[in-house]
Amino acid sequence: MDTIIHWLKEVINYFSYPSWSFSMFAICFISALFIRRIWTRQGLVLFLLAVTLGGWAALKDENFNTTLLKPDNAPIFLMVYGFGICLFVAMMQAHNNDRRMEQKLPPAEKETSDQKTWVWPDLVYIELLCMILCTVGLVVWSLTVRAPLEEPANPGNTPNPSKAPWYFLGLQELLVYFDPWCAGVVMPSIIVIGLMAIPYIDVNPKGNGYYCFKDRRLAILTFMTGFFIMWNFLIPIGTVLRGPGWNFFGPFEKWTPHKVVALTNVNLSEYVWVRWLYPMGNWLHLNWMSGGLPVTDNTLSLHNLWQVFKKEFLGIGFLVFWFLYLPGAMARGWLRGFYEKLGFGRYSVAIFLFLTMALVPLKMYGRWLANLKYIVDTPWIKF
Amino acid sequence: MLPLFDKIKENVLESQVKKSIFRVGIPNTDRKRVLIMLGNVFLHLHPTKVRTSGVKLRYTWCAGGLSFFLFLVLTLTGVLLMFYYRPTVDLAYTDMVDIREQVPFGIMRELHRWSAHAMVIMVMLHMFRVFMTGSYKPPREFNWVIGVILLVLTFLLSFTGYLLPWDQLAIWAITVGSNMAKATPFLGAGGPGAEFLQLNGVPLIHAGDDARFLLIGAKELGGITLNRFYVLHCILIPLVAIIFMAVHFWRIRKDGGISGPM
Ligand code: HEM
Numbered sequence: 001m002d003t004i005i006h007w008l009k010e011v012i013n014y015f016s017y018p019s020w021s022f023s024m025f026a027i028c029f030i031s032a033l034f035i036r037r038i039w040t041r042q043g044l045v046l047f048l049l050a051v052t053l054g055g056w057a058a059l060k061d062e063n064f065n066t067t068l069l070k071p072d073n074a075p076i077f078l079m080v081y082g083f084g085i086c087l088f089v090a091m092m093q094a095h096n097n098d099r100r101m102e103q104k105l106p107p108a109e110k111e112t113s114d115q116k117t118w119v120w121p122d123l124v125y126i127e128l129l130c131m132i133l134c135t136v137g138l139v140v141w142s143l144t145v146r147a148p149l150e151e152p153a154n155p156g157n158t159p160n161p162s163k164a165p166w167y168f169l170g171l172q173e174l175l176v177y178f179d180p181w182c183a184g185v186v187m188p189s190i191i192v193i194g195l196m197a198i199p200y201i202d203v204n205p206k207g208n209g210y211y212c213f214k215d216r217r218l219a220i221l222t223f224m225t226g227f228f229i230m231w232n233f234l235i236p237i238g239t240v241l242r243g244p245g246w247n248f249f250g251p252f253e254k255w256t257p258h259k260v261v262a263l264t265n266v267n268l269s270e271y272v273w274v275r276w277l278y279p280m281g282n283w284l285h286l287n288w289m290s291g292g293l294p295v296t297d298n299t300l301s302l303h304n305l306w307q308v309f310k311k312e313f314l315g316i317g318f319l320v321f322w323f324l325y326l327p328g329a330m331a332r333g334w335l336r337g338f339y340e341k342l343g344f345g346r347y348s349v350a351i352f353l354f355l356t357m358a359l360v361p362l363k364m365y366g367r368w369l370a371n372l373k374y375i376v377d378t379p380w381i382k383f
Numbered sequence: 384m385l386p387l388f389d390k391i392k393e394n395v396l397e398s399q400v401k402k403s404i405f406r407v408g409i410p411n412t413d414r415k416r417v418l419i420m421l422g423n424v425f426l427h428l429h430p431t432k433v434r435t436s437g438v439k440l441r442y443t444w445c446a447g448g449l450s451f452f453l454f455l456v457l458t459l460t461g462v463l464l465m466f467y468y469r470p471t472v473d474l475a476y477t478d479m480v481d482i483r484e485q486v487p488f489g490i491m492r493e494l495h496r497w498s499a500h501a502m503v504i505m506v507m508l509h510m511f512r513v514f515m516t517g518s519y520k521p522p523r524e525f526n527w528v529i530g531v532i533l534l535v536l537t538f539l540l541s542f543t544g545y546l547l548p549w550d551q552l553a554i555w556a557i558t559v560g561s562n563m564a565k566a567t568p569f570l571g572a573g574g575p576g577a578e579f580l581q582l583n584g585v586p587l588i589h590a591g592d593d594a595r596f597l598l599i600g601a602k603e604l605g606g607i608t609l610n611r612f613y614v615l616h617c618i619l620i621p622l623v624a625i626i627f628m629a630v631h632f633w634r635i636r637k638d639g640g641i642s643g644p645m
Contacts, residue, residue: 072552075500086508089441090515106644109442112435113643119429120416123438130445131452138456138501142493149483152476153554155604162555165545167503167538172559181574184563195531198514199524207517209642216517223514298578381568381575 009061013250016241018173019368026229026361030221033213036099039091047084064251067240071148074141075166076236083232093211094220107210160244160257169238170231176246177364179382187360191226194353198223201350203341226357265373268315269293298379308378315376315383322359327351428632430640437641442516446509450537451628453502457540460495461617468547470613472606475549499541506537518642526634529627536624543616546609554604557612561604564595571595 015021032038058064068076097107117123164172174183198219206215213220241248243255266275273293281289294311297304309316331339331347339347366372376383395401397408406422407415420431436442468478482492510530513519519527546557569576570593577588590602600607635641 074497075504078501078504082504082508083511086444086446086511089444090512093441094515109436110644112439113437115435116432117435117438118413118416119431119433120410120419120426123429123433124426126438126440127445127448130440130449134449134452135456138494138498139490141497142490145493145497146483147493147496148552149479149548150551153472153549153551155554157551159551159555162559164559165542165556166500167541168560180563180566181568181571185567185571185574192531192535195510195534196528199519199521199527202520205520208520208645209516209518210644211515212517220515227511227514380578 009250009252013252016250017248018237018241018364021237022229022233022361022364025233026225029228030225033091033221033224036095039088039095041092044085044088044092047088048081051080051084058251061252063254064240067243067249067251067255071150072166073239074145076239079232079235083228087228090211091213094213097210097212098214101212101214107212109210113209161242161246163238163242166235166239169242170234173234173238173242174360177360177367181381182383190353190356194226194357197349197353201342201346201353203346222354222357230357230360265367265371267374267377268318268372269311269374269377271370272314273311296379312376312378315374318375319383322355323352326355430636433640434643436643443641444508444512446505446512450502450505450509453498453505454624454628456498457495457502458621460491460498463491464495465617470547470609472549472609475547475609479548479550499544503537503541506534510534516642523634523638523642526631526638529631529634533624533627533631536620536627540616540620540624543612543620546612547616549609557599557608558604561595561599564598565590565593567594 015024037043059068093108097109100107163169171183171188174187177183178187202216202219204216204219206212207219240251243249243259244257245259245261247259247261249255249259270293273291277289278292279290281287281291294307296307296311327348330351335351342350363372363375366375374382402408405419407418410416410419417431420426420429464482467482469475479492482489513527513530542557542560546553565571565573567574569580570588571577572588572590572593572595574594577593578586580587590596596602598611600611
């Protein structure tokens with residue numbers, strides 16, 4: 001029995017590594033959205049049972065217990081249950097309405113949307129009840145779990161790992177793959193701008209004021225990918241699976257500061273000039289090809305700019321292709337209908353946001369599959 | 384017995400004192416149900432009648448309402464904490480210890496901290512609900528934008544409060560967060576492009592005036608940071624949040640109340 005449990009833990013540790021867990025979560029989550037049978041009361045009960053029993057069993061493990069039950073990790077529990085339940089409540093109604101609309105019935109909300117209810121007493125009492133339940137929950141929580149207070153601040157003693165507040169840990173996790181200017185400043189800004197742009201980009205008039213899935217598939221899948229897979233999934237990863245040195249530790253692995261991880265990340269330009277062009281140039285006896293990585297410095301001379309461009313041509317070419325060629329090509333190709341509906345301005349903004357969002361997993365996979373460090377590495381800005 | 388009881392009840396509920404406060408007696412007629420909503424400044428946030436489908440718990444999850452309620456809980460518990468907490472490097476931590484150790488059954492800090500976490504989650508859930516019901520579609524586009532601003536303000540409120548206990552957890556979390564500001568393009572001393580902003584060889588953006596300096600008030604986290612975060616956390620951000628909430632609530636009604644199918 002013990003060996004089986006031990007073996008099981010090893011397997012879970014192995015598959016918790018972000019490349020595996022992120023991919024598996026993304027695939028399972030997206031496909032699950034389409035499967036109606038999951039989004040039922042039984043599904044919800046099963047989900048709650050699985051999370052509770054699984055969590056309870058896992059907490060028997062000493063290492064998982066210490067990492068998960070750190071003082072400020074209480075919100076992780078609330079997140080898993082809160083988001084899980086709400087996802088079910090939303091998707092249950094969405095699929096139910098889809099089914100109704102397939103039978104040419106209006107959405108369920110329509111049955112009562114023409115009637116009016118007195119705010120006093122009906123709504124006021126619902127609100128009162130919610131407030132009381134919420135208060136009771138907060139008081140019980142406060143009586144049972146103490147707010148954390150660690151040693152007094154000591155600027156000379158850096159804890160390892162140092163972590164941001166839990167809700168920013170998804171962004172901190174992205175620091176593994178992106179530089180701070182990108183993961184810490186530009187991406188949050190684009191997230192905020194992108195969220196604000198949603199109502200102006202999504203011109204689909206369907207699904208206004210009721211739950212549904214089928215009629216708004218593209219919008220819902222995009223939002224869910226950002227919200228659940230890229231934001232909410234990376235938070236527990238950053239909280240529970242990142243130990244000293246921000247190294248990865250499986251849930252049942254002990255955090256030690258001595259874990260050594262070989263850093264062998266390689267820039268795209270090194271792939272190009274050292275691994276591909278160099279042997280090819282030798283073989284073809286072309287000197288310009290076999291010269292290795294072009295030498296650059298950080299001056300702004302024309303010569304140096306040319307050297308930088310030469311060194312990074314593939315990465316720059318990729319970005320040009322990604323942001324300048326793809327939008328146009330897609331507008332003429334399989335997104336033609338979308339383009340015509342949105343018009344040039346809206347389409348440009350929408351496609352820029354889509355493509356930027358897609359770059360995040362793309363670069364993560366670049367790291368996992370090819371140890372990719374930077375796509376473009378100039379002396380002034382690295383991406 | 385019963386007639387007497389009814390008599391007392393009527394005297395209390397229809398008394399001059401009660402009427403002077405609430406202006407309406409027992410709201411047992413439609414007219415009074417309207418009057419009670421209109422005569423009370425708090426209830427008057429609501430209309431007198433709402434779309435039945437929008438009242439259902441399974442539609443809104445009460446997530447917006449509970450976000451607001453948690454904000455109120457945080458205001459109340461926060462003010463109580465402010466009575467005891469002094470935002471200086473010498474006193475902040477010991478005040479925390481006192482609040483924790485010296486008050487029998489004291490749970491103000493717990494209430495404040497757990498409500499803060501709950502509010503962050505609740506606001507995210509509310510956004511998810513609004514998305515799933517397509518409630519950001521016309522005519523509610525602008526209220527969604529206001530909502531996104533409220534989401535950011537909620538994060539900022541929580542983030543600035545995180546520093547105040549002045550323990551290891553606090554300063555290192557804020558260090559990690561505020562170091563990001565250093566990497567702001569052009570405006571952070573370590574960010575891309577900052578090196579180009581020079582005047583006759585003198586850098587315009589350096590550790591003494593960049594985005595991080597603006598955030599923490601010094602080159603390193605210290606007493607002035609604590610003071611700055613305290614003011615942001617207790618005064619500026621709540622004020623701004625209240626203004627945006629007022630607009631948010633106002634717009635819910637101006638946009639036709641809780642959304643519903645056409
Ligand atoms: C401090 C944060 C917030 C508070 C206190 C708040 C409060 C509320 C309340 C009380 C409602 C009434 C309906 C309900 O309870 O669901 C509401 C509706 C709404 N909220 Fe928020 N909200 C906040 C943040 C947000 C965010 C982050 C968004 C979106 C990004 C948002 C967008 C909306 C929209 C579009 C409506 C209208 C929904 C409808 O008509 O169905 N709000 N908000």
